[in-house]
Amino acid sequence: MAVHGLESEPVGSFPSSGIDVLVVGTGLAGLTAAIECIRKGHNVRVLERAATINTLGDMYFMGLPATRFFKHWPEMKAEYDSIGLHNAWIQTFRHSGEEIVKPLYVNERLKAAGLDPKTPPGTFQLRPLIYKMFVKQVERLGIKIEFNTRVVDYFEEGGKGGCVTQEGKRYEADVVIAADGVGSKSQRLVGGQVRAVSSGRAMWRAAFPIENLDKDPEVKEHYKMVTKNEGGEREPIVRTFLGPGTYAMTLTRPDTMIWIINHNATGSSAENWSNTIEPKEVLDTMDEGVGPNPWAPMMKRLIACTPEKTIVNFELLWRDPQPSWKSPNGRVVQIGDAAHSFLPASGNGATQAIEDAVSIASCLQLCGGKDNITEAVEAHIRFRFIRNACAQKVGFSNAELLQDTDWNKVKFDPRRAQPKHPKWVWEHDPEVYTYENYSKNVEAMKKGIRFDECDVPPNFPRGYKFEPWSIEKIMEDMRQGKSIDLGPGNWD
Numbered sequence: 001m002a003v004h005g006l007e008s009e010p011v012g013s014f015p016s017s018g019i020d021v022l023v024v025g026t027g028l029a030g031l032t033a034a035i036e037c038i039r040k041g042h043n044v045r046v047l048e049r050a051a052t053i054n055t056l057g058d059m060y061f062m063g064l065p066a067t068r069f070f071k072h073w074p075e076m077k078a079e080y081d082s083i084g085l086h087n088a089w090i091q092t093f094r095h096s097g098e099e100i101v102k103p104l105y106v107n108e109r110l111k112a113a114g115l116d117p118k119t120p121p122g123t124f125q126l127r128p129l130i131y132k133m134f135v136k137q138v139e140r141l142g143i144k145i146e147f148n149t150r151v152v153d154y155f156e157e158g159g160k161g162g163c164v165t166q167e168g169k170r171y172e173a174d175v176v177i178a179a180d181g182v183g184s185k186s187q188r189l190v191g192g193q194v195r196a197v198s199s200g201r202a203m204w205r206a207a208f209p210i211e212n213l214d215k216d217p218e219v220k221e222h223y224k225m226v227t228k229n230e231g232g233e234r235e236p237i238v239r240t241f242l243g244p245g246t247y248a249m250t251l252t253r254p255d256t257m258i259w260i261i262n263h264n265a266t267g268s269s270a271e272n273w274s275n276t277i278e279p280k281e282v283l284d285t286m287d288e289g290v291g292p293n294p295w296a297p298m299m300k301r302l303i304a305c306t307p308e309k310t311i312v313n314f315e316l317l318w319r320d321p322q323p324s325w326k327s328p329n330g331r332v333v334q335i336g337d338a339a340h341s342f343l344p345a346s347g348n349g350a351t352q353a354i355e356d357a358v359s360i361a362s363c364l365q366l367c368g369g370k371d372n373i374t375e376a377v378e379a380h381i382r383f384r385f386i387r388n389a390c391a392q393k394v395g396f397s398n399a400e401l402l403q404d405t406d407w408n409k410v411k412f413d414p415r416r417a418q419p420k421h422p423k424w425v426w427e428h429d430p431e432v433y434t435y436e437n438y439s440k441n442v443e444a445m446k447k448g449i450r451f452d453e454c455d456v457p458p459n460f461p462r463g464y465k466f467e468p469w470s471i472e473k474i475m476e477d478m479r480q481g482k483s484i485d486l487g488p489g490n491w492d
């Protein structure tokens with residue numbers, strides 16, 4: 001029998017399942033769940049607290065596993081190819097401005113770091129463009145998003161899941177997918193609430209129209225794109241900066257300039273994508289804690305060009321893996337950041353959110369219908385839990401690597417200037433994996449065999465056995481100068 005997910009199967013390929021799905025939240029998790037559930041034959045409604053399409057944010061890394069399902073969505077695939085970063089360059093500097101690694105194609109840097117340039121583990125994407133691309137697809141399918149609908153609570157009763165809005169309106173469905181991000185209101189029902197711990201770090205991040213650089217022609221010249229050939233064709237470039245206690249990156253695209261700087265959390269940082277500060281605050285404090293050499297003047301002048309109400313001071317909070325992602329009978333299930341939060345530096349927040357969505361839509365199709373939703377949700381969580389906990393840990397390890405980079409060594413080993421993108425993360429295809437392994441997974445589940453002890457091949461580091469771990473322990477190790485102990489198995 002053909003395995004679903006290998007070939008393109010557009011909408012209409014699957015018969016109706018009769019399962020009513022309610023999706024809460026229109027981040028990447030919620031939007032992917034909505035379109036994939038439609039494609040798999042489920043009925044879908046979507047709720048969102050924001051008043052309208054929210055195109056805030058700058059960029060995120062989209063790993064390969066999060067883009068494999070585009071084969072089913074020709075319009076999205078075409079748009080993704082047109083908005084993506086093609087032939088991007090990357091160059092690395094000390095924070096004080098000296099070049100450490102000359103401009104190379106990203107692919108060449110991957111090769112230098114021992115990765116196969118033909119399969120880059122993913123690409124940086126502009127959130128506003130990606131978000132609009134998904135919303136357009138949802139609209140093409142005729143799915144109505146009910147904006148201005150803030151969910152305040154979730155419930156499960158009589159074989160249904162449901163939620164209640166701020167206005168007291170109740171919604172019910174066979175299964176509710178809580179994709180309402182960090183701090184999901186479903187945490188009380190699923191018993192998954194974990195404490196958010198400050199990492200002590202934050203990021204200043206800004207994305208704005210490139211015309212703002214006209215204010216300072218030397219800045220415009222300094223951060224220009226790469227001119228490829230005599231024809232004058234220009235290509236985007238990522239510039240990374242490493243210093244003691246800080247790292248930063250800029251991205252220059254034809255229309256957009258982006259910069260991001262990691263720094264110690266301040267009173268004005270918050271875990272909130274609308275929390276903006278003005279350039280003066282950054283300029284006044286950025287040289288603290290970077291050692292004897294201040295930031296390069298060109299970085300300061302770039303910051304000075306940033307328009308008002310644009311710089312987000314985003315605080316990085318850490319959370320232990322959540323113990324549970326579902327209500328007792330599985331009628332409410334969390335996906336994406338609602339289930340597991342990632343540090344932006346992990347390069348996994350967007351990727352794992354999309355993988356979750358593809359997985360839950362597939363499991364609900366595979367279970368055969370309404371009667372088996374509990375089974376589908378439990379099987380989905382077994383597929384996803386250990387993989388996510390491992391990806392979260394890699395995120396901490398990457399953050400540590402970047403923050404503590406000994407920038408005198410970087411010249412000799414570009415690998416240290418590059419976060420880890422392990423093979424077990426980017427090789428995965430969440431749809432094919434689910435179709436090939438669902439029945440084996442369910443069989444083992446019914447026998448009470450742990451996922452990491454059953455005969456389904458792992459989608460996490462081979463050889464790893466899950467043991468609960470905590471941020472407290474990791475932080476303690478860091479304080480003692482120990483590097484993060486990832487655990488047994490092949491993490492590369």
Ligand SMILES: Cc1cc2nc3c(=O)[nH]c(=O)nc-3n(C[C@H](O)[C@H](O)[C@H](O)COP(=O)(O)OP(=O)(O)OC[C@H]3O[C@@H](n4cnc5c(N)ncnc54)[C@H](O)[C@@H]3O)c2cc1C
Nearest residue numbers: 025027028029049057058059151180181273336337349353
């Ligand atoms: C505005 C915004 C900008 C972002 N910008 C970046 C960025 O530049 N770089 C980066 O790495 N990551 C960014 N992120 C985070 C990133 O999108 C997520 O970490 C990742 O994609 C996982 O997505 P998610 O769908 O699980 O969660 P999210 O993207 O957080 O989406 C959650 C959605 O649920 C909605 N919601 C929340 N609470 C409720 C409620 N009670 N009722 C109804 N709806 C609710 C939110 O409005 C949001 O649309 C941003 C997130 C947001 C919301």
Ligand SMILES: *[C@@H]1O[C@H](CO)[C@@H](O)[C@H](O)[C@H]1NC(C)=O
Nearest residue numbers: 183270271272273274275276
């Ligand atoms: C995020 O910041 C904005 C702007 O300061 C504010 O209006 C909003 O209430 C904040 N959101 C949360 C959840 O704190």
Ligand SMILES: *[C@@H]1O[C@H](CO)[C@@H](O)[C@H](O)[C@H]1NC(C)=O
Nearest residue numbers: 200245263264287288289290
């Ligand atoms: C930033 O935090 C680290 C760790 O807590 C500390 O050692 C360092 O001095 C701080 N830097 C500044 C500028 O406060």
Ligand SMILES: *[C@@H]1O[C@H](CO)[C@@H](O)[C@H](O)[C@H]1NC(C)=O
Nearest residue numbers: 367368369370371372375442
């Ligand atoms: C539900 O699952 C069981 C096996 O777990 C299967 O026998 C049954 O056919 C499924 N129900 C439907 C409606 O497919």
Ligand SMILES: *[C@@H]1O[C@H](CO)[C@@H](O)[C@H](O)[C@H]1NC(C)=O
Nearest residue numbers: 432433436437440455456457
């Ligand atoms: C599980 O899926 C993988 C592909 O993702 C496949 O190689 C493997 O054979 C499957 N395992 C089982 C037990 O069917």
